[in-house]
Amino acid sequence: MSIEDAIDKACSAVGINPPKRRDYGRWLQTDTLSAKNGKGDGRVIINETHVTAHNWQTGENVTVGIGGDVEKRDRQKIAQQIQAAKRKQEADAARAAQIATSLVAASRVTGHPYLITKGFRDEKAMVVTVADVRRIGGDYLAPNSACCSAVLVPVRIGDRVTSAQLIWEDGTKKFLFGGSTSGASHRVSSGVDTWLCEGYATAITVRTALHGMKVKPTVLCCFSAANIATIAERLQGRGFIAGENDKPLPQFGGIGASEYYARKTALPFGTPETGSDFNDFFQQAGIFAVQRSLTGIMAGTLRGAA
Structure with a gap:
């Protein structure tokens, strides 16, 4: 071929x-x-x-x-280009990790308009100003001139910061160029059992709902459905997946990406009754409705549960 x-x-x-x-x-x-x-x-x-x-x-x-x-000659040329590209990729990853660490140092823990739009008026997070983002990371990370600050979500593999996600006031999300995200996550709470979520707002919603039920879990923001499957492979102890209502895709047999990758794991899995994710469901139906859904996942009664 x-x-x-x-x-x-x-x-x-x-x-x-x-x-x-x-x-x-x-x-x-x-x-x-x-x-x-x-x-x-x-x-x-x-x-x-x-x-x-x-x-x-x-x-x-x-x-x-x-x-x-x-041809052999072409393969040699390709191999040389690949080695050069690998060196650049490693350099880009190291630079992204350095930028992420600097952004963490420049951040302060406070409220943010994005958190308010997600239903968490009193929530606090790492926040960086647009000036610091442009100075440390570059102009490409700021979506438009109207943005003033962003929620900073450090991306970690173990204890090592490898990248960061920036979430601006209008909901625009930006990752650092070249940063390592495969197998990486952001922890929003620590506890006994582990809940895996795709987005930051979903992770906060799951944490808030479970804390309201006197359940203290580890909740991880994994950034994508495919990455949830990667993280689940090395998970120890009991785990659950708070999935999303993604658009059904032919290549996934008529189900969405969230359910497709959740089925690749051995973890109980469920999706909200309405909305695209559990934060949408929270804002539409309230925190008690979310708690009922999460209880269903733990009991193995929701769609996709193992």
Whole structure:
């Protein structure tokens, strides 16, 4: 199979457009097939022997082998480019970790408009000013001139800060360029059992609901459905997944990404009765409705429960 055929096959399998560039050994950005909503959410990396395509929206990864259609001379050239790209990737990851650490140092714990819009007027979080974000991380992290500050969500693998997510007043979310997020999470509370959530607001909602029931769990914000499955692989003790009502996708057999990846784990799983996630459900139906749903997950009675 030729490189072009492998690219087309991998991209088609995950629902993204083939990238316009043909660099090797580094992730190339492209769009998904979901029009404007998928702009920039596709990734492709071309190596000596295979092509991997990734859909950021669904968390899908597909790898397709190139076969023997690449000349030895071309393989050597590709290998050189891959090594250079690997060095750059490592440098980008180290820089992102350094930037994240500096943002944490520049932050202060206080309230934020985003938390109010999510129903948590008295909630406090790490907050950084737009001036500090631009100075430390770069202008690309600030979505527009009207933004004044962002909630800072450190991304950690173990105790090590590897990246950060910024959530601005209008809900815009930005990750640091090059930061390591696979297998990473953000802990919003500590306890005996562990709850895995995708988004920060969902994690706060789950924590608040369970604390109201006198249940003190560990709650992790995992940033994506696919990453929940990754973190679940190394989870010790009892765990649960507070899933989301994602759009059903053909490549997932007619279910959403949240349920698809939750089913890959051995953990009890459930989704809210209404809304896209448990924070939506909280704002629509109240905290007691969320508590009933979470109790159902723990009892193994909600959809998707193991």
